[in-house]
Amino acid sequence: MSFLPRAIRPKAPPIKTQGIKTKVVPLIARSIVWDGEGRWIEPFLGSGVVALNIGPQRAVLADTNEHMIDLYRGIQDGAINGRSMRQYLEREGSELLDKGESHYYAVRERFNEHGDPFDFVFLSRSCFNGMMRFNKKGGFNVPFCRKPERFRPALVTKIVNQVEWARGAMEGKDWDFVVQDWRATIASAKPGDMIYCDPPYVGRHTDYYNGFTDEESDDLARALIATDASFALSNWLENKYRRNEYVDRWFSSHPQRTMSHFYHVGPQEALRNEMTEVVILSTCAAAEPVEETQKESSLPLFEAAELTDV
Ligand SMILES: C[S@@+](CC[C@H](N)C(=O)[O-])C[C@H]1O[C@@H](n2cnc3c(N)ncnc32)[C@H](O)[C@@H]1O
Structure with missing residues (x-):
């Protein structure tokens, strides 16, 4: 019996970021089986949208972006309401x-x-x-x-x-917000915990602060494969032009659940691109697949992060 809701109507958090997973939350929720007894561990918290919508009782929510963590600590202690x-x-x-x-x-x-x-x-x-x-x-x-x-x-x-929704979502829960590199976060996971990872996408973003190299992505795959906890890893799988060989190289024998959606890189119809998102799972975390491909319109721009530095 899974603690996660099989159907979910996601709400948006107070903060925005490229690659925000609001529209992928339903796929994440219906793909994972977890009893909710251990801790929900998110090494790449970002906007917090996944944890806030899933609502686990105990969680470790980490990111190297101290501003995200400060915001949620402020909401947690009531200074931001x-x-x-x-x-x-x-x-x-x-x-x-x-x-x-x-x-x-x-x-x-x-x-x-x-x-x-x-x-x-x-x-x-x-x-x-x-x-x-x-x-x-x-x-x-x-x-x-x-x-x-x-x-x-x-x-x-x-x-x-x-802000009020985020405050309500964490009220009465044991959530620990930490500024921390993903390696330390994953190393702290124990059997019974569920790790949900949404790293900066391989080969898609160049950002000084969030720079995520191919080597780091490989290290992450090794750490997930080695962990005693259950895990789910989000990534992009393919678009019209290419397929993410990282997923095939590391996770071809792991259960995978996918969803495709459209995103826009400009105002014209021709710039409407289809992208397949994947959630890769450790074997014991994989729920029965649901025959469903969601076509979403106009997600926040993934490509925006590739604009030149200002
Ligand atoms: C794709 S975003 C996560 C998006 C989030 N799931 C959401 O829906 O908003 C990736 C996050 O990883 C964080 N990050 C980048 N490098 C990191 C590292 N070495 N350790 C921990 N977090 C890191 C970034 O600050 C960013 O918030």
Whole structure:
């Protein structure tokens, strides 16, 4: 009997990032069998959307991006809640409306100096395409979306509700948010734990802060194959042009569940591309496959991270 819901309508978290798995959550949930007794371990937490939707009782949620972890620690300890987020966004949103892009860049500079999680949400929700990208020194460097009216009441309320939803999802749960490299996180896993990994995709992103090399991807495959815990690993499997040979090289004998979706790299129909996502499973974590291929429209841009550095 699995603790994970077989059917799930995913909700979105307060933060955006390229490669966010909101639309893949149903595939993840229906692919994994796990009794929920051990810990849900996510070495690459990102926006937190998977853990928040799955809602395990005990979890280790880790990422090397300290800003993601700070945000969720702030929500967990109550310093960041719907009320404080509304106050912040109404104040900063109105300054953005008055001053335009100079205010966005002032917040970006302030954030790169002090790392305030409220500023992190502001930047994530008003930067170009909701991207998450850092320069060599760890400074957030995504430009403005060029919409000074960005924080309209409807968006403020949406973000406030997302913060409240995240707070509710972790309330009464034993969740540990840690800034940590994936190696240490996987090394801490024990039998009975379920590791869900969503690393930066092999051969797709170049980002100074999240740089993930082919060697590191191979090390990750070795660590997962060697772990005593159960695991699930997300990756891309194929598109019209190529197939991810990493998946075949390391995991050809592991159970796999797939889903295809469309994403856009531009406004024209011709730039609509189909991509197959895969969830690779350790044998004991594999649920019975469901005959279903979801065609999703317009996911957040995977390709956005390949734009030139700013
Ligand atoms: C594809 S994203 C995860 C997306 C997440 N599943 C979601 O839906 O939002 C990959 C994450 O890995 C993190 N990361 C990159 N290198 C890492 C490392 N060496 N150890 C731990 N996390 C790392 C990045 O900061 C990023 O948040």
